[in-house]
Amino acid sequence: MNAPIGRPRLLFDFHGGIHPPQHKSLSNQRPIRPAPLPGQLILPLNMHLGAPAKPVVQVGDDVLKGQKIAEAQGAVSLPVHAPTSGKVVAIGPRPIQHPSGLDAPCIVIEPDGREQWCELHPLPDWRTCCPPSALIPRLREAGIAGMGGAGFPTAVKLSPRAEHPIEQLIINAVECEPYITADDMLMRERADQIIAGVEILRHTLNPKEVIVGIEDNKPEAIEAMRRAATGTGIEIAVVPTKYPSGGEKQLIYMLTGKEVPSGGIPAQVGVVCHNTGTALAIHRAIVFGEPLISRVTTLTGKALREPGNMEVLLGTPVSALLDAAGADRNRIGRLVMGGPMMGFTLHSSAIPVVKTSNCILAASVEELPPPAPEQPCIRCGSCADVCPADLLPQQLFWYSKNQDLARAQQYNLMDCIECGACAYVCPSHIPLVQYYRFAKGEVRKEVAEQQKADRARQRFEARQDRLAKEQAEKEARRKARLEGSKPAAASGVDMAALKAASLEASSAYKAAVKALKAAEAEGSDQVATLAGDVEQLKAKADAAKAAVRDAGNPPAAPVVDVAALKAASLEASAAYKAAVKALKEAEAAGEDVTTLRTEADALKAKADAAKAAVRDAGPAAAKAAPAQPATAEQPAAEKADDGAERTQKMKALKTAFNMSHKQFKEASAALEHAEREGADNLDELRKQVERFQLKADKAKAALGLLVDQAKADMRASGSDLKSLKIEAAQTEAAARQKARELEAARIKGDDERINVLSRELDALQREAQVAAGALKAATDEQGLADA
């Protein structure tokens, strides 16, 4: 296991790379100093890569240093801890460390200055006390994320899949970006603790080799680390200075000659890579039980009088650090979090330092002047010469600019690590990285949209199937009822059926009236036909009502007549449907009057027949008298019971649906994550998602069934509350609309129009009053009935 000392490791050189001016001596001349305690600590719930944490404290709560204030949500997530003792003063959106400039939820703590720790659980005997796997949950609970830049939860990286045995553990101490010296100073001052952290990592991963990669521009750090690593078997490998040798993929290649497969993770080639700062945090988390609440951040740039490295509590606003480093605010031209090559500009100095903030670069305008205007690409190929991923940046630029995403992907757009080497050397000053980021965003958007479209298609098809099935069932029920009504009629009166027929007729009439109104409003030439239809339907509805009344008063109906009545009502409803269809077609096409007319004629004939049948049923019904009230009352009582039970059931089903839908969403999110991370339990997750979806669909289907039943019953019980309610709402809405128009007319000063409108408004308001009155009466009635 011990690497032979003295034999330098064989290094592989990656393609490209650049040598920008280092500017490191600006910040590595002073020892690490503690940053002052700011007035407020702002802790984003998303300091890491993955799902944001969920707050477990409330505004006004007192918290202790190191206390958990937000817990991890899901597999790839981390908790957040209070960096000092104090009071939670706000939980809400604040500007955070993101190039978009969007706000995100944060917990704001006002320190009390006492620095009072919560109870910690140190584990100094980690080597012997428990199996290595027991350490991993501790790291997760300590909130440890990769501190080099991306902020990936460390615990996830430490749980590699069994089929990927880890051969090399690489500690990334390269720090190849100009200006940044946080890791450099950390190694100079705390090499022992870093090595101790590396030992813990080795203990959990059990790799064949442990290699610490350091760039050769940090001789003091190399010396310190060599001393600390003596006798541990940890190899200190010195790599030549070249940007971006600190890129994870590039470092892995330099030290091992292995390439991480495109779209894959280092574990797939048996490598795990961690940052020096992370190793130190791991040491503190295990040996002292301290969660990750502070980090070393480089404060540098020519706008600072006292640049250097500071031990900063997470959540400290950048402005507090600028003050501490003696910033000349008038000189700051650009504020960068991270290095000058890959960092992002801040739009506010209130943005807090988080787990991944390795550097705050307060650059003067002369130091980082505004970008020069973009010139045309002359295809000089300098970008291709420096690309560490061996891409053809000028081709990617061309396709990204023209949004030819397929071609851009063909040229491996997604393998771009956004290191910025191409834009650094571009003589035409093209913001190449932004073009690639834009194109990558478009690719992701396209994928998301495709997924959504696929889901919409599935749902649409499922709905079509369901509707078709419902239609078929309805048809079957109607047939069954038609056949079943014969014996029922023979035994006496089918009052319920009669009532239903009447209701159907009346609702057909109402629908026809509405259609007519709509047609009038549009000035369609179908108005006359539709008006005729309405007349007929009204007559039919009246007749049906009369039949019901007749049947109720002298209740008796012979077999044949009831059946005829039924047939008539069915035909009438068919006629209604035809009328509606005709209207729709007329609306859509605005032509084809002859067809409509023939249809209307047919409708007329049918309606006539129905009318005749109903009329016939009137006198005949007089003959059938006995037993009607009894049969009518009993089902009503049953129905009331049914209703209450159903409401309960409906509620339960709704809750069930909501729950399973939520579970489904959560599971899909987890799956998505897993897919992104390339985790190994994809199939399992997928199954879970399917299960939840099935459950949700089932609940929804049951709910739908119940709702339909309720609707049918409501119709059968004759409570027309719903339509009354709608009518009331509609008239009210119409009145409101008129009032608005009137207001507009008044503003314009159109007297004639004002007169007309106010008259119309009066009429509408009256109508609305009537409708409201009717609704109230109906509700009262309903209330009585329910009671």
Place this chain on the structure above:
Amino acid sequence: MTTILVAVFALLALAAVFGALLGFASEKFRVEGDPIVEQIDALLPQTQCGQCGHPGCRPYAEAIAAGEEHNRCPPGGESTVVALSELLGREVLPLDAEEGSALDVKRVAVIREDECIGCTKCIQACPVDAIVGAAKLMHTVIADECTGCDLCVEPCPVDCIDMVEIKPTLGTWSWQRPPGVGSKPDKLIPVVTL
């Protein structure tokens, strides 16, 4: 005479051989393509909005395959027209839509829930079953499943459904395309200080 016969026979023999070869090749190297309707359907945005005059995307795909014009999909916009033209080898037509109906911004329906009277009309109108609720009970939109088709807005008797623009989140935000040659990509903004 013999020359002519030889020529005729030679040509016939050649025809037979090449015919057999072609027949064999067409069997051996047959390309199993999606039926055209599937391919068209895959290009449509699946909002199921019915703005094309068909009850959903698939029926419109069938109609296009049957010869209908392929420029009637406002949610798909120009890009869909272009993609369909490419697939079908037809001319690129200008989008057949009312002014402003083809919106670039994505929207979802949101029900103002305290105004909802529970009439279920929107539920019936939704082509993708993205609205849940029951009669007389409040309804709500499953935002993730909503395609932003607008079909639920019209039927609502109390006008309590709004089409709300989807705002970018940290998860969906992405960089803008740089403005191009000759322009400076920077924007100067004042700093917010706490």
Place this chain on the structure above:
Amino acid sequence: MSLITVTSPHATRSGNHTGAFMRQVVYATIPGIVVMTWLFGWGTLFNLMIAIPAALLAEAAVLKARGYNVRFALRDWSAVVTAVLLALAIPPTSPWWLIVIGIIAAIVVAKQLYGGLGMNPFNPAMVGYVVLLISFPLEMTRWIGPHEAPSWFDSFRMVLASANVDAFTGATPLDSFRTWAGNAEQLQALPILHGEFASLGWEWVNVAFLIGGLYLLARKIITWHIPVAMLAGMALIALPFWLFDDTRYASPLFHLFSGAAMFGAFFIATDPVSAATSRYGRLIYGALIGVLVWIIRSHGGYPDAVAFAVLLMNLAAPTIDYYTQPRTYGHHRAKRGATR
């Protein structure tokens, strides 16, 4: 304080811009200009003096018409480079109108009509040259014999097209090979084919451009791939034919130091806009230009072949790039062509 919010990287290499690149190319032609003036007289300088203003004017006019910021665009020096390259390619005896027509063909047609800098598929200077060569074959093939430089007054009259040019011109070494009607021994005895180590006079022109090219390599304005591949391609195909029949085919050394060989290799074929861009692509592109130059020189109907060879390979450059993508990190093998 006001902060700018821009995308990374925030640092860029200082003094690194297109105009500086292009200026370096112009500086690198200076040795060639000096030698050509020494050999062929003041005509070369007159060419330059007419070509550069004409190119700037033509470029400015088109940019203005296209609604561009003229001052900003002219600062990239690309028009000057095109003008210098074209002025050096055409004979020093050319009248002013010939140069102007060539410039218009190069700047307006070959460059701006295709979308301006960076969008032109063909090398503008070579398009201008070929247009002139096809339209005015007589004017375009009148080269002054080496070391017979006319006085500056004669050169001036030639520019104004008022001198009897034929009195000053003779066959170039390459012409001698092509147009020779006598036997092989007489051809070999021609003095123009025997300079210090290659063709008379022209060898020094090529040496000068080689020096300029090495300067460009040293300043990392160009990479070695295209020139080396082109010269190697030319020499390697010339070698077996010369060994086979040295009376009809010129030696590789002769080819390398005759006509526009070095000028083409370092200044024309390396024009990044119209060349292939991947590493292997550049090698293939350069080598094929070399081969084409030899073929056209040995069997074609025109005095020199660099322009045609470069334009032909300009056509092929996108295809070459398409099939020579490098293997991206993390991929098993390079994508060659379309693999959707």
